[in-house]
Amino acid sequence: MAGGEGAGSGVPECREHLFKVLVIGELGVGKTSIIKRYVHQLFSQHYRATIGVDFALKVINWDSKTLVRLQLWDIAGQERFGNMTRVYYKEAVGAFVVFDVTRGSTFEAVSKWKHDLDSKVLLPNGSPIPAVLLANKCDQKKDGSQNPSQMDQFCREGGFVGWFETSAKDNINIDEAARFLVENILANYKTFPNDENDVGKPKLDLDPLKAESKSQCC
């Protein structure tokens, strides 16, 4: 915990968390675009494949007493075939698994990504880390016929805490999905408080943090 109420200081207690969140899914599904939209409110049609991993930081004033730093790890789609995901996933506390609604093959790969995730990173009690499924590019015509109740069932069976239709292009549901994931992470945090995710002890040491969105807390 960072900050605290000094005796008689009248300064409210301020809690800060640093949460590592993974963004995974097949090539070109829009992981980088979602992060850019969320952190910088930007979108580009231009596609440049991520090599390895990229990082961004989003700072959220969660409530008047809580500041959350989300460290977003943008894992290249091609990494599912590499042997580095175990390293990238280490100490993550939440994940977005993204597919592209215009390409059914990317939905079929979702279970492979989820399995890779669950086999390589777990919560202290041995449960999977909370993962939210993002059906991205919902501004375009869908390839596939999953209706919302089938998606709900897919999430229940696949161990996702929820799903959202998103568009990085039109800024649909990205803030909502992030908020939902953070709620789930915080719920786990209350069950398994972990000093290492408090900002007073930065553990997730990254260089460089290429993208940053800052705001003030408390």
Ligand SMILES: Nc1nc2c(ncn2[C@@H]2O[C@H](COP(=O)(O)OP(=O)(O)OP(=O)(O)O)[C@@H](O)[C@H]2O)c(=O)[nH]1
């Ligand atoms: N129409 C539409 N296009 C999108 C959306 N999100 C991303 N794109 C486009 O899809 C392409 C791939 O987006 P990226 O964000 O680079 O995909 P990625 O998943 O990071 O790809 P890798 O780095 O290869 O893993 C780009 O041309 C984006 O402009 C969206 O919501 N709607």
